[in-house]
Amino acid sequence: MTDVLVPGGRDVRGRLDEPDEAPAGVVVACPPHPQHGGSRSDQRLVAVSETLREAGVACLRFDYGEWDEGRGEREDVRNAVRWADDRYDRVGLFGYSFGASQALLAAADVDRPLAGVAALAPTESLGPELDATAALAHVDAPTLVLYGERDTTVNWGPVVERVRERGDETVALPADHFFLGTREEIARNVRTFFAERLGTG
Numbered sequence: 739m740t741d742v743l744v745p746g747g748r749d750v751r752g753r754l755d756e757p758d759e760a761p762a763g764v765v766v767a768c769p770p771h772p773q774h775g776g777s778r779s780d781q782r783l784v785a786v787s788e789t790l791r792e793a794g795v796a797c798l799r800f801d802y803g804e805w806d807e808g809r810g811e812r813e814d815v816r817n818a819v820r821w822a823d824d825r826y827d828r829v830g831l832f833g834y835s836f837g838a839s840q841a842l843l844a845a846a847d848v849d850r851p852l853a854g855v856a857a858l859a860p861t862e863s864l865g866p867e868l869d870a871t872a873a874l875a876h877v878d879a880p881t882l883v884l885y886g887e888r889d890t891t892v893n894w895g896p897v898v899e900r901v902r903e904r905g906d907e908t909v910a911l912p913a914d915h916f917f918l919g920t921r922e923e924i925a926r927n928v929r930t931f932f933a934e935r936l937g938t939g
Contacts, residue, residue, distance in 0.1 A: 746817030748803030748810060753778055754796060755787045761796040763828035763853060763936035766818045768837030768844075772802050772811070782834045782858060782921055789925035793933050795830075798822055808840070808864040815844035823850040830932045831879075834858040835892060835915070839870040842881075842897070846873035854935040856882040856928050859915055861892035871896045874904065881906040882931045884924060891915035907931065 744750040754764075767783045770776030778799035787797035800818050802811045815831070822829045830853045833841030838860035845855045855877060863869045874881070874897070883901045885894040887910050898908050909927050913920045 742798060742800070742821070744800060744814070744818050744821050746813065746820075748814060748817075750800055750803045750814045750817065752798050752800030752818065754798050755791050756796040757791050757794045759794060761826065762794050763830065763932075764796040764798060764822045764826040765790055765830040765832050765932055765936075766815070766822050767797055767799045768815055768831070768833030768841050769799070769801065770834050771836035773805060776836060777801050780834060782917060782924060783832075785921040785925040786832060786928050789929045790932060793929050795932055795936055796826065808868045811836075812840055812843050812868070815840050816848045819844065819848050819850050819852070828853045828936045830854045830856070830936060832856045832858070832928060833860070835861070836864065839864050839868070842870040842877060843868060843873050845879055846876035852879040854880045854882070854932060856884070856931055857897070858884045858917075858924060858928075859886060859889055859892055859894060860897045861894060862896040871900050874900045880935060882909070882927070883907070884909040884911060884927060886911050886913035886915055886917060886920075888913060889915045
């Protein structure tokens with residue numbers, strides 16, 4: 739594990755988990771809402787990172803900079819993608835909850851190519867000019883959305899519907915927003931999705 743300072747004018751720090759052999763690519767992992775305790779240590783992000791590492795894929799888990807109503811956090815994701823793209827041949831993007839919506843928003847207009855985007859429990863919008871559902875119209879990368887069938891914390895329905903209309907992948911899980919007891923299944927699905935697109939599958 740390596741500590742990373744993501745450049746871009748905000749204090750964005752991360753942890754890079756790499757496999758023992760040279761990685762096939764990297765996945766940038768976006769945490770849930772920072773004002774609700776979301777951080778790079780979130781157990782869903784850690785589970786995904788560990789599983790990716792076993793598949794030969796690096797994972798950058800980071801903390802957002804100072805709270806900025808979602809706008810600065812979107813730029814944090816973009817900057818993390820840029821940092822990763824400067825160092826790896828292929829880059830994927832993953833996020834959970836607030837981070838899932840941020841991943842979709844950043845994927846819509848980041849100036850670097852993405853191998854794929856996986857979003858766990860995204861909500862349709864984070865506020866004005868932060869409409870994750872609308873952003874999907876501008877996401878060129880293959881997309882996977884995982885959601886809890888009993889999740890009443892976020893409004894994932896419009897995102898799932900739009901992803902299905904695009905012909906991309908969705909996975910329904912028998913869980914609420916916290917996904918207790920399903921983290922291994924989440925990690926397995928995300929690993930399969932990225933392994934195919936980062937050249938390890």
